[in-house]
Amino acid sequence: MLGGTYALLGIGLTLIFGIMRVVNFTHGELYAFGGYMMFMFTAMLGVNFYVALLIAVLLGVALGSVIELVLLRPMRGADIDTTMLIMIGTWIVLQNLEQMIWGGVAKSIVSPLPAEPLVLGPISVAWLRVFVFIAAGLLIAGTHTLINRTKLGKAMRATFQDRDTAALMGVNVNAINTATFAIGSGLAAAAGALLGSVFVITPTMGDLAALKAFAIVILGGLGSITGATIGGFILAFVEEMGAAYVSSGYRDAMGFLVIIAVLLFRPTGLFARAERIG
Amino acid sequence: MKRALTVLWLAFLASVPLWLGDQYFLHVLIIAGIFTIAAMSLNLLLGYTGQLSLGHVAFFGIGAYASALTALGFEVTLFGWRVVHEPWPALAGFAIGILVAGLCGYAIGKLSFRVRGAYFVIVTISFAEVTRLVALNWVELTQGPLALNNIPPFTLAFPGLGEYTMWGKVPNYYAVLAVAVIAYLVIRRLVLSRIGRAMVALRENEPLAMSVGIDVTRFLVLAAVVSAAIAGAAGALYAHFVRIIDPDIFLFIYTVTMVIMVVAGGKGTLAGPVVGGLLFGMLPVLLRAYASPTLQWIIYGMLMILVVFFLPRGIVPAVETWWQNKGSVIARSAATWRSRGAR
Numbered sequence: 001m002l003g004g005t006y007a008l009l010g011i012g013l014t015l016i017f018g019i020m021r022v023v024n025f026t027h028g029e030l031y032a033f034g035g036y037m038m039f040m041f042t043a044m045l046g047v048n049f050y051v052a053l054l055i056a057v058l059l060g061v062a063l064g065s066v067i068e069l070v071l072l073r074p075m076r077g078a079d080i081d082t083t084m085l086i087m088i089g090t091w092i093v094l095q096n097l098e099q100m101i102w103g104g105v106a107k108s109i110v111s112p113l114p115a116e117p118l119v120l121g122p123i124s125v126a127w128l129r130v131f132v133f134i135a136a137g138l139l140i141a142g143t144h145t146l147i148n149r150t151k152l153g154k155a156m157r158a159t160f161q162d163r164d165t166a167a168l169m170g171v172n173v174n175a176i177n178t179a180t181f182a183i184g185s186g187l188a189a190a191a192g193a194l195l196g197s198v199f200v201i202t203p204t205m206g207d208l209a210a211l212k213a214f215a216i217v218i219l220g221g222l223g224s225i226t227g228a229t230i231g232g233f234i235l236a237f238v239e240e241m242g243a244a245y246v247s248s249g250y251r252d253a254m255g256f257l258v259i260i261a262v263l264l265f266r267p268t269g270l271f272a273r274a275e276r277i278g
Numbered sequence: 279m280k281r282a283l284t285v286l287w288l289a290f291l292a293s294v295p296l297w298l299g300d301q302y303f304l305h306v307l308i309i310a311g312i313f314t315i316a317a318m319s320l321n322l323l324l325g326y327t328g329q330l331s332l333g334h335v336a337f338f339g340i341g342a343y344a345s346a347l348t349a350l351g352f353e354v355t356l357f358g359w360r361v362v363h364e365p366w367p368a369l370a371g372f373a374i375g376i377l378v379a380g381l382c383g384y385a386i387g388k389l390s391f392r393v394r395g396a397y398f399v400i401v402t403i404s405f406a407e408v409t410r411l412v413a414l415n416w417v418e419l420t421q422g423p424l425a426l427n428n429i430p431p432f433t434l435a436f437p438g439l440g441e442y443t444m445w446g447k448v449p450n451y452y453a454v455l456a457v458a459v460i461a462y463l464v465i466r467r468l469v470l471s472r473i474g475r476a477m478v479a480l481r482e483n484e485p486l487a488m489s490v491g492i493d494v495t496r497f498l499v500l501a502a503v504v505s506a507a508i509a510g511a512a513g514a515l516y517a518h519f520v521r522i523i524d525p526d527i528f529l530f531i532y533t534v535t536m537v538i539m540v541v542a543g544g545k546g547t548l549a550g551p552v553v554g555g556l557l558f559g560m561l562p563v564l565l566r567a568y569a570s571p572t573l574q575w576i577i578y579g580m581l582m583i584l585v586v587f588f589l590p591r592g593i594v595p596a597v598e599t600w601w602q603n604k605g606s607v608i609a610r611s612a613a614t615w616r617s618r619g620a621r
Contacts, residue, residue: 023399071583080395081330085541085586088534092579096572207530211407214400253411256404263393263401 002240004136007232008191009209010216011143012184014228017217019160019180021080025087026067027188028210029094034060034189035196035205036098039107049109053135053193060189061182068181073174091210099203106200132194139190140229143183147225156180188213208252215255219262234258291455295448303563304447310559311454312516315461317539317551319508322465324537325546326474327501328481329394333386333402334509335533336409337379341510342517342527343413343420345375346429349518354418368432372514379510380503387502391495403530410528425524432518450519457515458552461508466548468504477501478546538578542585544592553594 009031016024034056041052071086147153158166159176167173192201192209216235220227235255242254298304320334348371353362366374390401413420420426431445432453468474476497480487488494517523535558543554558578565574589596 074587082586082590084330084399085537086583088537089579089582089586092531092534092582093576096575096579100570100572100576211403214403218397218400250411250415253408253415256408256411259404260389260401260408263397264389 002195003233003236004133004140005191005195005232006212006216006236007140007229008136008187008194009213010220010228010232011140011225012187012191013213014217014220014225015143015147015156015180016184018224019156020072020177021083022072022181023080023084023087024181024184025084025091025210026094027184027213028206028208029091029098030060030064030185030188030206031192031195031209031213032098032201032203032206033063033094034192035109035201036102036107036192037189038193038196039102039109039201042109043107049197053190056193057186057190060192061186063189064182064185065178067185068178072177072181076174076177091206095203095206102203106202108200109197128198132198135194136191139187143187144225146183152176152179212252212255215259218259288459292452295451301447304451306560306563308447308451308454308519309516310556311451311458312512312519313535313539313559314552314555315454315458315512315515316509317536317543317555318458318461318465319505319512320536321540321545321551322468322501322505322508324540325544325550326469326477326481327498329391329498329501330399330537331402331502331505332399332530332533332537333404333406334505334536335528335530336386336402336406337383337506337509338513338516338532339409339413339523339525339528340382341375341379341513342523343426343513344378344510345371345514346426346517346523347371347419348374349430350426350428352419365430368430368518372432372511372518375514375517376507376510379513380507383503383506384499386506387499388495391498391502406528406530406533410525413525413528420525423524425522426517427522429517429521429523431521450515454515454519457511461511462548462552464504464508469548473497473500481546535578538582538585542582542589542593544594544596547592547594550592550594554592557593 009027012030013024013027016022016027037056037059038052041047041055042049047055067090071090072083075083075086145153147156155166155171155176156179158169158171159173163173166176192205196205212235216228216231219231219234220229235258238258239251239254243251246254294307295304298307316334316338319337320331323329323331323334345368348363348366349368351363351365353360386402386405390398390405393401414422416422417424431450469477476487476492479490480492480494480497484494513527516527539554539558540551541554542558543552544550561578562574565577569577585592
């Protein structure tokens, strides 16, 4: 369950980095944004849980497009440090806007799924977690198909391999950038909406999420979707093991120790196939 | 001209506590000074070697914790061994804070300079997050979220004259000013030397720098050590001035504050972090009457975006260019002095 949502976060980030060469610090905020939209539509406006999930993702896509069009498009061609600084600025603005609008108190989302768990032999799992796992799986599969089977996906892969050649071949690179950022943002918002309904929503929930997404992307190798998927599950697994066998306080430290270890021994990530995505 | 300006500027800074009555404002000035020192140290890495280290707050925090723990004493069990440390004077803590931060800088430099670009950034962030979580969870040593409090202020011992403990804001102001001047001189000396030229060379073109025989890793690690040690000094000053520290000093937002100071002031210039540090250190005072802390952060973030959009090289280089274009003789000589100071 955790692995699935982590994978969603990682895939969004890895797509954005791979295609746009932007280290996206707003990723965690889009995750938090997804959670808040979910909260707003279910608790405050009384919209159906599933419809709210869909709206949250679509609004994530919209916000992502706006950020790309307003802040990143004018800076295309700038070096990676410059865009990174802009993204950090945007992240601070978004996070504090969330704090201003919804306050610092943690919010929780009420789900329509039955409270009694699903029992499979010795294991019992809450239905909500089963739903989150399935939804995350569907989104991952959908993204995979989008990248590998559609024309947009083909254009994205071409841009990833060689931006200039792709542009010469008639690929509208600007549109690809916007689409990539929008899809990545949508996935982050989906992860936030899903995980937010299991746990609680706070304005700073995005910070750790963003850092974990980086950990996942490093694990899988920057730009690799399969790597990000597997990386998400590995990180969730390592965290739980760390929480169980070392100390639950160091749960969140596990991811970072993993990053440092991976970069020392396999600097290109565990699953890097150099110059391809998909 | 050059010396007169420097002396005037220093005399102005030294005279501040004499005419500034407002204690709150003095407090803000001290904190801004401490962050300016940290920003200067970050500038050595970010501005001169071109490595965007986003874990700089770790060294600041390590310096603060090392210094505070040396001064307070501690008792921990490590792999079955009982380690007991009796309290030492605060100044010894200051020295040990610098030393420990420098050593961490060495270790992290050795580890993380194997990678570049986005990978380097993420490794440094991870390092800062790990130190924060250690500070939060190693309760036996750091008191975790309960924070270390009652950290003693610095005590100066004058042989034959007795001791002087720096309780008030005014002596701390002078301590920060003194450390800032020393840090500035150290960085200036380093940057204007052969080492500094090597750093700039590998910022501009790493393969070329390597091909002419510059040992890249050695210079990067050297920069990391000096930078970490100065950040550690800033952290130690902070610990003994505020006299309470908790794991929140490792928060990523403080690194961001330092980065904003460096980038807005002008990275790769000596004066940049000082200008940026004072400006962004003072901003909360100017804004507090009109805006809540949340709104202040929003303004911070927007300013950061605007600076990157419109003044990508920072305030100091922009002012220099403007100054040179004005074309008066005095202005030109001042500008050449400044740019000489900067390079």
